[in-house]
Amino acid sequence: MTGVAGLAIRTEDLRKTYKSSRGDVPAVRGIDLSVGSGEFFGLLGPNGAGKSTTIGMLTTLVLPTGGRAWVAGLDVVADPVGVKRRIGVVTQNNTLDMQLTVAENLEFRSRFFGLGLREASRRASQLLEVFGLADRRKAMSTDLSGGQAKRLLIARALVHRPDVLFLDEPTAGLDPQTRVNLWDILRVLHAEGQTILLTTHYMEEAEALCEQIAVIDHGEVLAAGTVNELKEGAGAETVITVRYEDPVPDDMTERAGLADRPGVSKVEADGDYVRVFTREPEGVLGELVTAGSAAGLTVRDATQLKPSLETVFLTLTGREYRE
Amino acid sequence: MTTTTTRGVWGDGSPQERGVPGGRPPGPTQSEVAALIAEAPVPRPTLVKTFNAMMAREFRVLRRNAIATFTRAVMQPLLFVFVFAYVFPKIGGGFMLGGGGAAAAGAAAAGGVNFATILVPGLMASMLLMQGIMAVTFPLVMEFSWQRTIEDRALAPVPIRVLAIQKIVAGAVQSFIGAVIVFPIVLLVHAAGQAPHVHVTNWALFALILVFASLLTSSLGLLLGTIMDPRKMQMLFAVVLLPATMLGCVYYPWAALHNIRWLQIAILVNPMVYMSEGLRAVLTPVLPHMPMWAVMLALVGGTVVFGYLGTRTFTKRVLN
Numbered sequence: 001m002t003g004v005a006g007l008a009i010r011t012e013d014l015r016k017t018y019k020s021s022r023g024d025v026p027a028v029r030g031i032d033l034s035v036g037s038g039e040f041f042g043l044l045g046p047n048g049a050g051k052s053t054t055i056g057m058l059t060t061l062v063l064p065t066g067g068r069a070w071v072a073g074l075d076v077v078a079d080p081v082g083v084k085r086r087i088g089v090v091t092q093n094n095t096l097d098m099q100l101t102v103a104e105n106l107e108f109r110s111r112f113f114g115l116g117l118r119e120a121s122r123r124a125s126q127l128l129e130v131f132g133l134a135d136r137r138k139a140m141s142t143d144l145s146g147g148q149a150k151r152l153l154i155a156r157a158l159v160h161r162p163d164v165l166f167l168d169e170p171t172a173g174l175d176p177q178t179r180v181n182l183w184d185i186l187r188v189l190h191a192e193g194q195t196i197l198l199t200t201h202y203m204e205e206a207e208a209l210c211e212q213i214a215v216i217d218h219g220e221v222l223a224a225g226t227v228n229e230l231k232e233g234a235g236a237e238t239v240i241t242v243r244y245e246d247p248v249p250d251d252m253t254e255r256a257g258l259a260d261r262p263g264v265s266k267v268e269a270d271g272d273y274v275r276v277f278t279r280e281p282e283g284v285l286g287e288l289v290t291a292g293s294a295a296g297l298t299v300r301d302a303t304q305l306k307p308s309l310e311t312v313f314l315t316l317t318g319r320e321y322r323e
Numbered sequence: 324m325t326t327t328t329t330r331g332v333w334g335d336g337s338p339q340e341r342g343v344p345g346g347r348p349p350g351p352t353q354s355e356v357a358a359l360i361a362e363a364p365v366p367r368p369t370l371v372k373t374f375n376a377m378m379a380r381e382f383r384v385l386r387r388n389a390i391a392t393f394t395r396a397v398m399q400p401l402l403f404v405f406v407f408a409y410v411f412p413k414i415g416g417g418f419m420l421g422g423g424g425a426a427a428a429g430a431a432a433a434g435g436v437n438f439a440t441i442l443v444p445g446l447m448a449s450m451l452l453m454q455g456i457m458a459v460t461f462p463l464v465m466e467f468s469w470q471r472t473i474e475d476r477a478l479a480p481v482p483i484r485v486l487a488i489q490k491i492v493a494g495a496v497q498s499f500i501g502a503v504i505v506f507p508i509v510l511l512v513h514a515a516g517q518a519p520h521v522h523v524t525n526w527a528l529f530a531l532i533l534v535f536a537s538l539l540t541s542s543l544g545l546l547l548g549t550i551m552d553p554r555k556m557q558m559l560f561a562v563v564l565l566p567a568t569m570l571g572c573v574y575y576p577w578a579a580l581h582n583i584r585w586l587q588i589a590i591l592v593n594p595m596v597y598m599s600e601g602l603r604a605v606l607t608p609v610l611p612h613m614p615m616w617a618v619m620l621a622l623v624g625g626t627v628v629f630g631y632l633g634t635r636t637f638t639k640r641v642l643n
Binding site for chain 2: 018056059060061062063080081084085087089091093094095096097098099100104108109110111112113114115119123126127129130131132158160161184185188189191192193194
């Protein structure tokens with residue numbers, strides 16, 4: 001990938017700091033992203049990680065305070081109108097036009113993008129059919145259920161065949177069935193060549209859909225790559241956590257020789273728990289129980305996480321994933 | 324072939340959906356979704372097309388809410404002229420309290436014309452302000468709060484300031500329509516022998532003043548809508564609408580204030596004054612009124628200043 005040309009999205013040290021009465025609040029602290037044309041890219045991170053601010057900057061509605069960003073080869077600050085012409089955006093909140101019906105929401109959006117009346121109405125019908133809203137076309141958009149509204153928002157973002165489709169937490173708050181159906185649609189759109197950037201705080205969503213993932217927290221990219229690359233990196237380890245009834249003595253893990261076991265990369269002991277990161281999880285749990293009883297501790301609970309995006313996150317941040 | 328009845332796949336809880344035994348029913352077919360992309364129209368947006376589409380959207384909404392908008396436009400002036408131009412004259416000259424007193428005082432100050440004559444331009448001006456604010460400020464505050472539905476149109480392929488200008492134009496159209504609806508009411512509702520002395524000699528000037536007054540109120544509406552804290556909306560009446568109207572030469576001509584010189588000078592900051600006086604000049608030239616150059620200067624200047632400030636704060640609110 002060279003330069004801006006072949007990329008759907010590119011950012012260089014992109015930053016956003018909000019000014020508030022209590023001083024500066026950095027929301028995004030220097031993010032570098034490269035999203036190839038046709039890619040399904042996921043920004044994964046907990047709530048408040050800076051995902052929406054990043055999407056806001058890429059979609060021209062949030063002005064960066066540092067760095068640069070290009071979408072479809074156009075600078076988001078220098079040519080916001082050109083960018084808006086080439087993107088479809090589904091924001092997290094319900095931004096449907098409350099004064100319009102379901103069909104009108106699509107028709108007027110089409111007309112904002114220069115389609116004629118007839119073309120706009122045909123496009124609206126097509127989208128309503130695919131998104132299962134055909135029988136609600138005359139309903140006011142305020143009368144839709146949460147899932148229906150989300151579908152209409154996605155349909156609306158597609159009226160003009162955007163170069164890049166931005167989806168900010170598209171399935172947050174949806175029932176599992178609707179979510180899986182949306183996934184199906186997104187997969188087909190992607191298969192047809194649609195570039196998609198999706199933010200999500202659901203690990204399984206990123207894992208199920210995205211080819212490339214950037215894990216983001218506190219406004220920074222912690223790691224980026226394919227799901228497998230991420231797992232083979234820091235997070236290819238199983239994370240075993242054992243919690244005891246009482247605080248763990250300082251020397252307990254040392255005495256048990258946990259760190260010397262083959263495959264173990266890190267042992268954390270803090271308060272009432274011990275956490276082991278290892279490539280060879282066999283027998284570790286048992287050892288932790290034994291070490292505990294040797295130190296006079298009873299086990300309260302134990303978890304063993306297989307390598308997944310969750311363990312990647314845990315390894316990168318040292319914190320459990322907060323949704 | 325997929326039909327709508329088999330497509331109960333969206334978790335809407337429709338009967339056919341709850342009846343699906345086991346497993347997940349299929350979503351839309353792959354070819355349908357693929358067609359969305361393959362058959363997508365090529366957008367050719369231009370500034371003018373987008374602007375017109377946004378205006379078309381306003382008219383669609385206006386038409387949908389026609390009855391509410393009409394009622395809103397008609398009730399206040401109708402009740403006003405009914406009480407002041409019909410009830411009070413009927414009650415009789417001996418009734419000198421409250422509004423009757425004011426009416427009599429206004430009439431005396433104006434040199435013997437009836438109160439209805441004073442009211443016609445005043446009520447039209449007050450209607451312009453009310454409509455301008457109702458049409459721009461209220462929806463704007465809604466669009467900026469909670470779900471930020473403003474983002475819908477902010478993503479249309481035009482600069483944000485064009486969106487602001489579109490809101491001013493759309494608001495002005497509503498304001499203008501409001502004033503036109505009011506005109507026959509204030510003209511026709513009165514007690515026998517109490518008809519206002521309205522005499523329009525220059526219809527073009529009348530229309531021009533209405534247009535600029537409409538633009539002024541909607542520019543002001545835009546500014547207010549972008550600086551108002553949505554939680555303090557009720558302040559709008561106390562701090563803006565009420566003082567602007569009461570001290571806006573609606574119920575008395577500006578010249579009649581010469582007895583209270585400080586007030587006469589102080590209210591010159593109120594844009595409402597120029598709207599009332601401008602309409603007075605074209606509708607009821609028998610009454611004393613401000614010179615036309617002062618009126619036009621204030622209306623055009625006010626539109627430019629409020630429009631500029633409103634567009635700036637609007638852009639700042641949209642882009643954060």
